[in-house]
Amino acid sequence: MxxxxxxxxxxxxxxxxxxxxxxxxxxxxxxxxxxxxxxxxxxxxxxxxxxxxxxxxxxxxxxxxxxxxxxxxxxxxxxxxxxxxxxxxxxxxxxxxxxxxxxxxxxxxxxxxxxxxxxxxxxxxxxxxxxEKLGAFPLPVEVVGFGMNTTKMLLEEMLEGLDVMGNKAVPRMKDGTLFRTDEGNHILDLHLGRIGNARQLALILNQVPGVVENGLFIxxxxxxxxxxxxxxxxxxxxxxxxxxxxxxxxxxxxxxxxxxx
The missing domain is CATH 3.40.50.1360 (Rossmann fold)
Incomplete structure (x- = not known):
């Protein structure tokens, strides 16, 4: 090797x-x-x-x-x-x-x-x-394709009320098209800067319709x-x-x- x-x-x-x-x-x-x-x-x-x-x-x-x-x-x-x-x-x-x-x-x-x-x-x-604090790396959230723009909007609105430094959700792209996971879903990368309460955020993210799972492993x-x-x-x-x-x-x-x- x-x-x-x-x-x-x-x-x-x-x-x-x-x-x-x-x-x-x-x-x-x-x-x-x-x-x-x-x-x-x-x-x-x-x-x-x-x-x-x-x-x-x-x-x-x-x-x-x-x-x-x-x-x-x-x-x-x-x-x-x-x-x-x-x-x-x-x-x-x-x-x-x-x-x-x-x-x-x-x-x-x-x-x-x-x-x-x-x-x-x-x-x-x-x-x-x-x-020391999670959040500098964009947080991936796997979402279904149906209504993804609505899911994106809901996520950004929800993040405004939480202990994070940013709320921008960016669809992940690959070769000029939306990235697809092995399960056929898409990824929204959340640019948060800093996550004040990772446990709370992990729970709340999965309550948003259209979200399959988030990348916080708690x-x-x-x-x-x-x-x-x-x-x-x-x-x-x-x-x-x-x-x-x-x-x-x-x-x-x-x-x-x-x-x-």
Missing amino acids: TGPTSPQEIAKYAAARQAATYVEGGMKVGLGTGSTAAWLVRRLGERVRDEGLQIVGVPTSSSTAALAREVGVPVATLDEARWLDLTIDGADECDAELNLIKGGGGALLQEKIVATASDRMIVIADATKRV DICDVIVIGHGDGTVETRDINSGETGRMVHEVATDNVFVDIAD
Whole structure:
């Protein structure tokens, strides 16, 4: 596997490599979507090939499913797996309580369903994703196509009365047309600046007619694995309070080698 070549990719890869150590034989594992999750899937493919690791992956998007098959990770649907031991996924933002904004890749609905059908959720991210307050990253909201402009208007009006710094809802585009999720829906990106009460906002958003789901993941993440550009990895388990630190050094061929703390 070709290794990372930039500090940000090194951080993502280091976090993914560390998170892969949580995966044990016989597990059913939710596989996230995005560039950081892609490193995880590739790492799990290596373990399947080199160690004979026996797992079943449940992808959160068609792109993740294609990558898993490509690297040799067996896949199943959530209906087939029914319940998962673990989900590992990336995040667009993460605060100190491990509340998240997700959905930059457009897979928030499947990601949330899979994560909540798991005993544990581990989030992998580079250090830039850690924030004091959520909201600088536009909050994705998945909406149905019917009456989308009305849904947009209702959302913007509702946001005026909440503890946020902005209320603009922008339809997500791709290649000059409205972006479509794997479920055939659209995404409205909410430019909020700062979210004062993420828990309240998550509840209110889903009451707006036309909204399918929002990208606020509240009380879902159990463990955060943060990678840095020098190969350092920090871990934090919000349930046990345990924290950890591991250092990786980058070999000249861009393959990570574990070294002692």
